[in-house]
Amino acid sequence: MKKRILVMTIILFVLALISCDKSTPPKNETSKTLKKISVRIPWIRTAATAGLEVAVDQGFFKAEGLDVDIKPGSVEASPLRKVLNSEDQFGILEPAQVLVGVAEQKMPLVILAMKMQRSPFCLMSKTDKGIKSVQDMKGKRVGYNPLNDVSYLAMLKAGGVKRESIKEVRVQFNLEPFLQGQVDVWPSYISNEPVVAREKGVNVFLICADDVGVHLYEHALFARKDFVQNNPEVVEAFLRAWIKGWQFAIRNPEKAVDIVMKRTESLDKKNESKVLAIITPLITGGQAAQKGIAWVDPQMIDGIGRILEDLKLLSKAPSGKEVVDNSFIQKIDRSIPAKP
Secondary structure, three states, X not given: OHHHHHHHHHHHHHHHHHHHHHHOOOOOOOOOOOEEEEEEOOOOOOHHHHHHXXXXXXXXXXXXXXXXXXXXXXXXXXXXXXXXXXXXXXXXXXXXXXXXXXXXXXXXXXXXXXXXXXXXXXXXXXXXXXXXXXXXXXXXXXEEOHHHHHXXXXXXXXXXXXXXXXXXXXXXXXOHHHHOOOOOEEEEEOOOHHHHHHHOOOOEEEEEHHHHOOXXXXXXXXXXXXXXHHXXXXXXXXXXXXXXXXXXXXHOHHHHHHHHHHHOOOOOHHHHHHHHHHHHHHHHOOOHHHHOOOOOOHHHHHHXXXXXXXXXXXXXXXXXXXXXXXXXXXXXXXXXXXXX
């Protein structure tokens, strides 16, 4: 009898343990389900996307309940198309291209934040070519990349140079045609191609957008309007983690570059350190000095719209008030961290 009671006691104890095991998840699992989100960047993952990389690596997105996938973009994998088709929830691209998409193709998009307060776009030539102004480009072989369409055309117009007076060569991102002397002027970002060229021992001269009076924002973070309306908490959470990532990267540049290198091992660490150092003033300067990181001003978007109209790329550009929603970033701490 005693033996039978003992067996029954053991059985009940084991059943109790099993019941507890089912209701209590293992310690290494989280009871909170992360929402999967993807963001499409303009090109490959480099120090130029350090804010995103840091936010993933340091768990800033995860702390906001998000599982974020950073996807490289290209001409074929355009952030505009990917976001429009809801393949990605967020995209990063030139604000001018977002305006063109909204106006010409009726894309229901909204700009939520701006990474750079000043454009990094420049026209690069070898110093020995003696090309020191847009006017000097007449008769030269000039690289043309559709992804830089607006900045490039605006600089030509500002310099009083017609496209017919230069020899345009369609180019992509491979710098070899420039290095081999097949192209005289190369469309570049101050943080990218000039760094690579100088690293290879090539002396270059830069004519940048700001130098000729073309003032543009760069790298707008945007999304579909309906996604924003239906998921305001997700939008705010994404922006908060992204901005926190940039604050970390500005405060800890060496660590941020190490994080980037883990994601794209083919990069040169020395070059990526230069890239981050170059773009940091573009992120923290301009209106960001007073308004904070990622600020986007509808009036500045109006100015970009006027450039598009002046270039005849749009008959009527949408207004900044139509395409900008900066209500989310105004709720977030966007202070510029102290320099290391």
